[in-house]
Amino acid sequence: MEEVAAVRRAALAGVDDIEPERLHDRLAARLDDASFAPGVLTLVAEAAARDQAVDDSDADRAAGVQLIYEGLALTRRLAHDDPWTTGDRDAADLDILIADILVSRGFYLLARTGAAEAAVDVVREFGKDQTELRATGNDDLDGNLEADICELAVVAGVTAAGHEPTAALRAVGPDLASDGLPAVDTLLSGEVADRLTGHDSQAAADH
Template sequence: MEEADAVRRAARASVDDIEPPALRDELRSFIDGGSMVPGVLAVLTARACAADPAEGVVERAAGVQLIYDGLRLTRRLAREEPWRTGDPAGDMHVLAADVLVARGFYLLARTEAASAAVEVVRAFGRDQTDGGTADALEVDVLDLAVVAGATAGDVDPTPELRSVAADFARGVGPEFPPADSLASADAYDTLVRSVDGAVADH
């Protein structure tokens, strides 16, 4: 899927300057091993909102993707607790999770989606503390993807538009299927209809 490849390249490029090389390789491996659904949904939303691709759309999408990748790694570590078993890779994975989220924030920091990104991380922290639903992160990060994509096209992320993310995320469970699932779910056409409806209502 073309959009998935573009988001993955941008996400990988964002960690090119990370040292030491072992940490950089760990980050790239984790980026390559995950579903690109969050980033691709951000790109599709931006396209549905007629955003100019030259205005950092893929970088926004990569920011969403990196935040998700970092938080899902954090979630996995919280469940596996590798430090209890003396797994030497545990410390590296903790650092990788922090770097992924930080780089995601960096890419979204000067966008209209910055505050939504902060709220995703706060909600994740509350969910991990309170033992919330298994797919809470997935629901929240797809909402962030729609916000990031819509604002790239100067479109208000209305409840109608954001409901597309909620509908797709509902019942997906922990972690996403491959990005091609967005095509089979007609996500782009649904986004276009939601954008057109939001414009007509205002």
């Protein structure tokens, strides 16, 4: 799948200068095991808004979304597992550093784009959800990350094409993540692009 390969290359490029080698290798391994759905959705949203295919040169925003998701998902896992008390403390220290790097590099890639504010909102809401989860034990809050990151993906893709991410367009992202991250095959089937194009067309008609 060309879109997956493009997101992987851009995401790896985003952390390519990280040293020492051991840390870089752990980052690369994390990305090798990733679902690239957030990044692919970004490219699908951009292509739908442009009404044409996108290529590797458009993948930086997709990589930014992908890196933020990977960092927050790793942070979530560490919060649940608490390896500092039940496992390998040294590995946990390295993992939390990796999570911080992933999120910060994702922010860097989105910093001067129309998705910058939405990226901040994702991290802010993630913090609120995790705080509330610890206080209430409401595990349903964990799924908000996937919904929020898919909304960010739509915003990043649509704004890359120079379009306004309307409320209807933004809502497509969380809907796709109602059961977790959507499958990449689903995102590339054409149905998601049709939904995004239909919402965009309707928004234009309304104005």
